[in-house]
Amino acid sequence: AQKVTQAQTEISVVEKEDVTLDCVYETRDTTYYLFWYKQPPSGELVFLIRRNSFDEQNEISGRYSWNFQKSTSSFNFTITASQVVDSAVYFCALSEARRGSTLGRLYFGRGTQLTVWP
Amino acid sequence: KAGVTQTPRYLIKTRGQQVTLSCSPISGHRSVSWYQQTPGQGLQFLFEYFSETQRNKGNFPGRFSGRQFSNSRSEMNVSTLELGDSALYLCASSLQSGGNTGELFFGEGSRLTVL
Numbered sequence: 001a002q003k004v005t006q007a008q009t010e011i012s013v014v015e016k017e018d019v020t021l022d023c024v025y026e027t028r029d030t031t032y033y034l035f036w037y038k039q040p041p042s043g044e045l046v047f048l049i050r051r052n053s054f055d056e057q058n059e060i061s062g063r064y065s066w067n068f069q070k071s072t073s074s075f076n077f078t079i080t081a082s083q084v085v086d087s088a089v090y091f092c093a094l095s096e097a098r099r100g101s102t103l104g105r106l107y108f109g110r111g112t113q114l115t116v117w118p
Numbered sequence: 119k120a121g122v123t124q125t126p127r128y129l130i131k132t133r134g135q136q137v138t139l140s141c142s143p144i145s146g147h148r149s150v151s152w153y154q155q156t157p158g159q160g161l162q163f164l165f166e167y168f169s170e171t172q173r174n175k176g177n178f179p180g181r182f183s184g185r186q187f188s189n190s191r192s193e194m195n196v197s198t199l200e201l202g203d204s205a206l207y208l209c210a211s212s213l214q215s216g217g218n219t220g221e222l223f224f225g226e227g228s229r230l231t232v233l
Binding site: 042044045047050105108 | 121151153160161162163166174176206208210221222223224225226227229
């Protein structure tokens with residue numbers, strides 16, 4: 001069974017602080033995909049990153065970086081020098097990648113509410 | 119390029135009624151999936167459609183149904199509404215189904231309140 005755990009329900013930081021959002025996943029599949037989505041108050045889920053299980057390279061995109069560690073089944077997300085506009089709920093998700101599997105089925109964590117204070 | 123469009127954005131129904139929600143995917147996208155988001159259960163997969171065929175279904179009762187039209191637009195229907203059906207219903211579209219996973223693009227959702 002697939003499961004994603006985001007242990008941090010809420011995080012509050014002050015602008016310019018760095019913040020790391022944790023994500024731990026469970027799957028029996030050897031091939032899978034991991035995602036991070038951002039949900040602002042408008043409700044739309046905004047895609048941030050997709051990582052496949054064979055690519056353990058860390059990735060940096062501007063102030064965002066992701067640390068994928070297969071050994072610990074973790075896919076953590078760090079925001080450097082946080083800004084008020086980063087305030088949102090962040091979701092980690094896992095999808096299967098078996099042949100013939102459904103593209104659209106993501107297993108989401110419960111999300112982490114990030115609040116960045118000015 | 120227009121994003122995923124969901125209508126209506128907000129609606130209020132009473133118990134026992136039924137509701138139909140609509141989703142227009144990004145042009146060229148053939149796969150549409152639906153999710154229910156509630157404070158208690160989080161984001162849960164409802165179903166996915168590709169080329170007018172349901173490809174996968176989550177663990178929801180038969181009151182929840184959907185369909186996809188030849189232009190890839192999708193609708194979902196909930197019959198005999200219960201208070202617990204109050205939720206944000208999110209639609210997502212993607213280019214393909216199966217095999218190599220791509221990105222899911224989400225709409226802003228339809229917020230349903232059941233009184």
